[in-house]
Amino acid sequence: MIRKDIAGIILCGGKSSRMLTNKALLKIGELTIIEIIVAKLKSMFCEVIISANNVNDFTFLNLPIITDEYIHRGPLAGLHAAIKSSGTEKNFLISCDMPLISSEMINFIANYNSNKEIILPEVNDNVQQLCGVYSKSVITEIETIFNLSRSDKNIKGSVYELLERVKTEIVDVEGFLFYDKNIFLNMNTPEDYELIKKIYEKK
Numbered sequence: 119m120i121r122k123d124i125a126g127i128i129l130c131g132g133k134s135s136r137m138l139t140n141k142a143l144l145k146i147g148e149l150t151i152i153e154i155i156v157a158k159l160k161s162m163f164c165e166v167i168i169s170a171n172n173v174n175d176f177t178f179l180n181l182p183i184i185t186d187e188y189i190h191r192g193p194l195a196g197l198h199a200a201i202k203s204s205g206t207e208k209n210f211l212i213s214c215d216m217p218l219i220s221s222e223m224i225n226f227i228a229n230y231n232s233n234k235e236i237i238l239p240e241v242n243d244n245v246q247q248l249c250g251v252y253s254k255s256v257i258t259e260i261e262t263i264f265n266l267s268r269s270d271k272n273i274k275g276s277v278y279e280l281l282e283r284v285k286t287e288i289v290d291v292e293g294f295l296f297y298d299k300n301i302f303l304n305m306n307t308p309e310d311y312e313l314i315k316k317i318y319e320k321k
Contacts, residue, residue: 120161120162120163121162121163121228122164122165123206123207123208124206124209124210124251125163125164125165125166125201125205125208126163126165126166126210126212127166127169127200127204127209127210127211127212128152128155128167128169129193129197129200129212129213129248130142130152130168130169130172130176130196130214131169131171131186131192131195131196140172141215141305141311142176142215146217146314146318147318147319151214151215152168152176152179153179154217155214155216155219156179158224159212161221162221162224162225162228163228165204167183167184167200167203167204168184169183169184169186169196169197169200170183170185171185171186173185182203184199184200185199186199188264188275191264191275192275192276193247193277194260194263194264194275194276194279194280195264197252198257198260198261198264201253201254202257204254206254207254208251208252208254209251209252209253209254210224210228210250211248211249211251211252212224212248212249213248213304215304216304218298218301218302218303218314218317218318219249219301219302220298222296223239223291223296223301226294226296227239227249227250227251227289228251230251230287232287235253235255235256235284235285235286236250236251236253236280236285236287237251237286237287237289238250238251238286238288238289239288239289239290239291239302240288240290241291241292241297241302242292245281245288246302247277247281248277256284260280262283263275263283
């Protein structure tokens, strides 16, 4: 069943500085990584949004592309703009460089029963900040963080700072049958890309 009450958001705002090319557009087999993730989200959510400042890179997907209101402020700015534009209270966010994420994991987090504003998976004390549910109610807090960062150098405008300020549910997913040790692997380097290609092609 495709859900209408949660939007799927793919965060594509990174500079890919270590990859030296737009990692979302790298291919695994016949598909780009962004297409692999889009297909998973479209099978689960009616509304799917791309958060990106390089709009022309993603027009081929025929999906809404939302640019940041707060320029050069990192993932939190992309999260802010995308959930502000979505038509749902809850939003499933995932980074564009996690093609090994499974539909089972997405479904589990999206359906997790919690009244917290953010729901994120965790493995070995490693919280996946860019793979989880963010409620639209966090928009005001994000804007507060960015406004405070203009005068307080100790505030960087990070996702971590948001998690510290709002009610967040951290879910340990390691013990579940659908968990796989490679599920949250992301690509930052060419070596990461080669590893993920090998794992994906064996699936």
